[in-house]
Structure formats: structure tokens, C-alpha cells
Amino acid sequence: MTEPSTSGARASWDTEELPQGEEKVAAVQGMFDAIAPRYDRLNRIISFRLDVRWRKRAVRDLALPPGSLVLDLASGTGDLCIDLAAGGLRPISMDLSFGMLSADRSGVPRVQTDILRLPVPDASVDGATCGFALRNLVDLPTFFGELGRVVRAGGRIALLDVSVPTNRFVRWGNDIYFGKVVPRIGALLSDGAAYRYLPKSVAYLPTPEEMLASLADGGFSDATHTQLSGGLTQLLVATRDR
Ligand SMILES: C[S@@+](CC[C@H](N)C(=O)[O-])C[C@H]1O[C@@H](n2cnc3c(N)ncnc32)[C@H](O)[C@@H]1O
Secondary structure: OEEEOOOOOOOOOOHHHOOOHHHHHHHHHHHHHHHHHHHHHHHHHHOOOHHHHHHHHHHHHHOOOOOOEEEEEOOOOOHHHHHHHHOOOEEEEEEOOHHHHHOOOOOOOEEEOOOOOOOOOOOOEEEEEEEOOHHHOOOHHHHHHHHHHHEEEEEEEEEEEEOOOOOHHHHHHHHHHHHHHHHHHHHHHOOHHHHHHHHHHHHHOOOHHHHHHHHHHOOOOOOEEEEEHHHOEEEEEEEOOO
């Protein structure tokens, strides 16, 4: 299921069609508020439940001991928090969208905040996770810098997001599925516009090399990048420099 990778393909969409800056923040917040009630169901359907496996893999690779305090950033409905708590960790759920936080079923403490400005002191947590939200942020280097600020030396991070498969055949199938099929499923069961945005939003993501370099600048010089499920998803894991 996994393929270590240091390179990635570019998305077939252009970011010029997509909102930027404050316009993007407002669009993302409004979109997730709108789709929150049906978010989990759609996730399971469109990923054929692979999303469940990807989050479990992220928690496994986070590899922190029980009792560790972990921020789950852009936590959405709390799926990663549930897995973190099941692993004996102490998660705190943080998200921009009140709608998503209201749908959080994890039962862990919840905080409404923009994760580019974390409301926690320096070096105060053992780790952080972030699932499928990197492409929604307006400034990834700032986010990685915030991770470096709040995670203690020797602490760990695990970040998941969708990806562009490097294999041309898999990429072709993925483009058709996410470009044509998923928006129709979204329109039928949730919000068409939100699920049309999903494939386009991949264009916001820098290449793996760029993210690894940016993580190193943020204080995570051992960061690794792994493709999951043939490159449908990517996982970045790192230890905070001492
Ligand atoms: C695709 S959902 C992922 C939710 C969850 N992590 C998961 O694995 O299912 C993306 C989440 O990122 C949140 N988000 C986007 N930008 C954010 C920001 N700047 N600060 C905090 N949360 C943000 C959205 O509100 C949404 O809940």
C-alpha cells in the first residue's frame, strides 16, 4: 500500500482559477460549515473507506508514547482525534469551521482557531497531526513555522493530504474519478460546488520536495515523505529538531 517517494507530480488544475488570501479563508470556512453534517459519510464513500486506513497510518507513524499531548490541526469532525485517543494519546481538536467542530464526535477538547496562529505557548505540546487540510491553508511555510514553534524538541508531527499520483495511468484514472465522478456524488449527496473544488484544490499544494524544504526551515530537518495507496494520498512525518 505504501511507496516511499521524494518526488511528486503536478496537479492538472491551475491555481489562478482558485481564490487566494482572505478570499480563500472565507471560502474554505463557508464551504466546510456547509458540508459538515454530511462530511464523514461522503469521505467514506468517495475514498472507499481508504481515508480510515490513511489516518490510522498517520497515528502509527506519529509514534508518540501514550499520554502525549497532541494538537490535531484542522481537525474537522474529529476522525484523527478519535484515532489518537484510541492510541492512548491526549488530542486537542482545532479547526476554523464552527460547523465542522459542531459535528466533532471525538469528545476531546475543541478550539475554534485559524491554525496559522496557534493559541498555545512555545514548545508546549508533544506532537501535532493535520489531516487533508494543507491545501486549504493560505500560507504553508507559516503553518510549518507554527508547528516548529509549538512542538517541543524531540516531538513529532504527521501530516496527511491528497496527492497527485506519479504513475501516469493511476493519475489518469484519478483525474477522471476526482474530476468527474466525485463532483457528481457530492452534488447528489451533499454540496456540488464543494466537491467540484476538491480536485481543483490539489493545485494549491507545493511539490513534496518544496514541502520537505519548508518543513526543514520550520525546524523539522528529518522530515520524510511517503506516498500512500499509489500516490492518492501523501504522508509527511518528522521530529522537531533538538
Ligand atoms: C478536508 S477537512 C479535513 C478534516 C479532518 N482533518 C479529516 O481528516 O477529515 C479540512 C479542514 O480544514 C479546516 N481548515 C481549513 N483552513 C483552516 C485554517 N486556516 N485553520 C483551521 N482549520 C482550517 C476546515 O475547516 C476543515 O475542517
